Amino acid sequence: MTAEPKPAECKVIGGEKLPSESGGADALCAAIAVAAAEQAPGIGYNIEVRVLPRSRLAATVMGSDGRKLAETGFASMDKPLTTGSFKRFAAAIAQELAKTRPAGT
Numbered sequence: 001m002t003a004e005p006k007p008a009e010c011k012v013i014g015g016e017k018l019p020s021e022s023g024g025a026d027a028l029c030a031a032i033a034v035a036a037a038e039q040a041p042g043i044g045y046n047i048e049v050r051v052l053p054r055s056r057l058a059a060t061v062m063g064s065d066g067r068k069l070a071e072t073g074f075a076s077m078d079k080p081l082t083t084g085s086f087k088r089f090a091a092a093i094a095q096e097l098a099k100t101r102p103a104g105t
Helices: 026-037 083-098
Strands: 009-015 043-050 056-063 072-075
Touching: 009 026, 009 056, 026 043, 026 083, 056 083
Parallel strands: 009 043
Antiparallel strands: 043 056, 056 072
C-alpha cells in the first residue's frame, strides 16, 4: 500500500511584479512543487508567496495539518529574480516542510 498524496496548494500574490524571464508565478509554484517532492515527499502544504519590492519574496507556509511553519524570505540583492532564485527559495521552503515529517518516516 502506498501513502496517499497530500494536497499541495501554492498562491502567488503580486505575481505580475515578477520578471517575465523568470517564468512568473507558475514557474515559482512549479519550483516549490519539485523541491517539496524531493525533500518532503508526501507532505501536503498550503503556501502563499508575496512578491515584495526590490526582488524580494516572502512565503507563509502551512503544513497539511494546518500548522503554520516559519515564514520564509528571499532577496536577490544584485539582480532581478530568476528561475535559479526560485529554486533556492523553493529549497528553503521544502526544508521547512521536511521538518514536519513524523519521526521514523
